[in-house]
Amino acid sequence: MNTIKKEQLEKQAVETELHYLKSQINPHFLFNTLNNIHTLVYKQAPTAPEAVMRLASLMRYMIYESNVVTVPLSREINYLQDYVSLQQLRYKKSPVVALIVEGNIASGHIAPLLFIHFLENAYKHSPARLEPGAIKVHLALKENTLTLCIQNPIGSRPGNALEEPGGIGLPNVQKRLALLYPNQHTLEISSTDELFTVTLEIQNLQLQAHEREADLLYN
Amino acid sequence: MKEKLTCYIIDDEHLAQEILEEYVSKVPFLELKGTFISPLEAAAQLEEDKPDLLFLDINMPDLDGLSFIPMLNPKPMVILTTAYDQYALKAFDLEVKDYLVKPFSFERFYKGVLRLYQEQGNRQQPEKKDHVAGLKQEPDYIFLKVGHRIQKITTRDILFVEGMKDYLRIHTAKEKIMTLLSFAKLEELLPAGDFARVHRSFLVAIDKIEHIEKNRIQIANHVIPISDSYTDSFYKKLRGSI
Numbered sequence: 154m155n156t157i158k159k160e161q162l163e164k165q166a167v168e169t170e171l172h173y174l175k176s177q178i179n180p181h182f183l184f185n186t187l188n189n190i191h192t193l194v195y196k197q198a199p200t201a202p203e204a205v206m207r208l209a210s211l212m213r214y215m216i217y218e219s220n221v222v223t224v225p226l227s228r229e230i231n232y233l234q235d236y237v238s239l240q241q242l243r244y245k246k247s248p249v250v251a252l253i254v255e256g257n258i259a260s261g262h263i264a265p266l267l268f269i270h271f272l273e274n275a276y277k278h279s280p281a282r283l284e285p286g287a288i289k290v291h292l293a294l295k296e297n298t299l300t301l302c303i304q305n306p307i308g309s310r311p312g313n314a315l316e317e318p319g320g321i322g323l324p325n326v327q328k329r330l331a332l333l334y335p336n337q338h339t340l341e342i343s344s345t346d347e348l349f350t351v352t353l354e355i356q357n358l359q360l361q362a363h364e365r366e367a368d369l370l371y372n
Numbered sequence: 373m374k375e376k377l378t379c380y381i382i383d384d385e386h387l388a389q390e391i392l393e394e395y396v397s398k399v400p401f402l403e404l405k406g407t408f409i410s411p412l413e414a415a416a417q418l419e420e421d422k423p424d425l426l427f428l429d430i431n432m433p434d435l436d437g438l439s440f441i442p443m444l445n446p447k448p449m450v451i452l453t454t455a456y457d458q459y460a461l462k463a464f465d466l467e468v469k470d471y472l473v474k475p476f477s478f479e480r481f482y483k484g485v486l487r488l489y490q491e492q493g494n495r496q497q498p499e500k501k502d503h504v505a506g507l508k509q510e511p512d513y514i515f516l517k518v519g520h521r522i523q524k525i526t527t528r529d530i531l532f533v534e535g536m537k538d539y540l541r542i543h544t545a546k547e548k549i550m551t552l553l554s555f556a557k558l559e560e561l562l563p564a565g566d567f568a569r570v571h572r573s574f575l576v577a578i579d580k581i582e583h584i585e586k587n588r589i590q591i592a593n594h595v596i597p598i599s600d601s602y603t604d605s606f607y608k609k610l611r612g613s614i
Contacts, residue, residue, distance in 0.1 A: 181431070184455040184474070185385070191475035192387040196394070245386045281384050281410060281433040308433060 167332055179273055182240075189242040204242060211235040219265035223359055226261030226299070230254060230292065233268060237290075240276055249283035256294035262359045263299070264333045268292075270326045271303045271351045278349060280308030297360065301353045307344065376403040377489060379425040380418060382440075383453065384409045384432040388474065392427055392453070395481045401489050411440040423448050425469075425488065430454040441466045449488060514561045516542075516551045523549060527562060531580045531591050535573035545592065568609045571599040578610065 186208055193201035214232045218224065237250045275288050283306070291302040323342070330338050334355050341352040379402055381392045389407050396404045405423055408414035412434050418426070426448045430437040438459060441450055451470040452463050463471050470484035513526045529544040535555060542549040555575060559567070569575050570589060574596045582590040587598040598606060 181455070188455055188474040189385065189387045192391040195391055242387060243385050 171329060171332055182236075182273070186239045186242065189239075193242075204239065207235045207238050211239065215266065221265065223262040224265045226258050226263050226294065226358075229263050229265060229268065230258065232266075233272060233290070236269060236272060244283060246283070247285045249285060250288045250290060251286040252290045252292075254292050258292075258294055260360050261294045261299060263355075264329075267326075267329070267333075268301055268353075270323070271301070271353070274323070274351075275303050275305035275349070278308060279305045294358065297356065297358050299353075299355045299358045302350065304348055304350045306347055307349050376401050377424040377485075377492065378403050378405050378421070379427065380405055380414060380421075380423050380448075381407040381427045382409070382411055382414050382432075382437070383407075383427070383429040384434075385429075388429065388453070391475075395478050396427075398478065399482060399485060402485060410434040411437065411443075415443070418444065418448070419446075422446055424492070425449045425451065425485075427451050427453055430456070430459055438462055438466065441468070449492075451484060451488075516549070516553065518549055518551050523551075525549065527566070528577075528579075530562075530567075530577050532577060532594065532596055533558065533567075533575040543594070565609075568602075568606050570602050570606050571597050572601075 186204075190201065190204050190208065192198075193204055211232060214228070214235075218228065234252065237248075237252060241248060241250070272290065275290075279288060287306050289302070289304040291300070293300045327340060330340060330353075337357050338353065338355045340354075341350075343350050343352075379396065381389055381396070381404070383389045383392065386409075389409075393404060393407060396402045402425070405421055406414075406417060408417070410432055411428075426444075428437040428440065428450055430452055431454060437452060437454075441447070444450075450466070450468045451472060452459070452468050453472045453474060453476075455474045457471075457473050460471050469488055472481060472484065512528060513524055515522050515524055517523075525542065525544070529546070531543045531545060533555070534541040534543065536550070538552060538554075539550050540553050540555065540558060542551065555569065559569070559575070566578055567575055568578055576589055576591060576596055580591050582592070584590075584598075587603070589596040589598060
């Protein structure tokens with residue numbers, strides 16, 4: 154009985170920590186997006202309604218849909234697409250992000266809001282002006298192994314850049330991964346003079362219910 | 373009041389630039405000279421153009437707006453534009469003219485620039501008055517009563533003026549004009565820097581002097597004496613015009 158209670162308390166502590174870790178989204182991005190949408194609306198740009206819908210979708214996911222243990226991988230990818238689309242408002246040139254998705258994405262489930270921080274970082278540390286396709290995002294699901302690779306050019310930033318409020322650092326993501334996918338993930342971060350690369354691999358990714366059953370049946 | 377305030381925009385986001393450009397274009401007393409995406413790119417141009425006003429974003433990748441303000445020389449008036457309100461205190465220290473929190477309406481924008489424009493106008497009015505007074509002192513002609521008519525005399529035609537009791541005889545290259553006037557009254561009408569009193573009875577046009585020898589001035593076949601009491605002031609004026 155004592156052991157069960159202890160386990161429950163531990164579980165609760167972990168859940169609280171996880172919730173805390175994922176809840177911090179960079180408000181700079183939200184304000185920036187609102188400013189840009191304000192301009193689009195003021196100018197009565199035909200792209201204004203879509204931008205508002207993207208923002209609504211993004212916020213709905215963050216606020217309501219992510220309060221679960223796992224979400225369909227496709228929904229998480231959809232969220233990343235919303236984010237990329239809203240970030241794109243900042244750039245005049247055609248898409249600065251090349252997003253490639255491979256494999257049977259529909260079958261995967263993942264802990265929500267896990268990838269966004271890598272993507273946020275890629276924008277944050279890139280140069281002010283980005284060429285089309287300068288940020289490369291490659292997401293693949295093959296044989297229950299999910300691979301996410303994000304690569305961005307490195308911009309020159311002064312040492313005393315203003316601190317951006319909110320946002321969640323890399324150590325927090327690492328902590329969250331350790332709690333969610335202990336001993337079944339690898340995270341590699343490397344940088345050269347020009348490029349910054351993050352490669353995350355999660356093995357034995359949870360599949361959709363019927364596929365899990367099928368797995369059990371055949372193994 | 374100054375016709376227009378010249379201004380620049382520095383913001384790293386193109387939509388933020390566009391809305392500012394549109395706001396500026398709606399205000400008749402603002403003239404946009406250019407838009408930059410970073411302070412580093414703008415620096416040289418600002419130094420050269422010396423705009424009156426700068427719309428400056430704070431959060432920019434290369435160099436933030438607050439760090440840029442102290443580097444500005446000459447320093448234009450600065451209106452900060454930012455999505456955050458937390459830098460307002462620092463902005464106050466840097467003596468910025470306004471702090472616009474994005475997104476801001478045209479009305480809010482206009483309120484800020486109008487106040488600046490009015491302040492600017494008040495500061496420049498005394499200068500303008502001086503300018504007008506200066507013009508009044510330097511017409512290129514005067515009207516003088518000659519006999520029963522009023523004669524127009526182009527001031528640059530005057531060689532020298534000779535005093536004849538209550539009358540003045542004005543010598544030009546073509547003619548001599550007698551007018552009932554005192555030297556004091558005439559000197560009020562003439563551009564002060566161009567003429568010099570050299571004697572109780574003589575006033576000369578400085579640019580018509582051919583040469584000066586001892587205490588005599590040669591102007592177009594006339595020799596005009598310089599009296600002791602006017603020597604100092606005359607030479608002082610001469611030095612000023614050399």
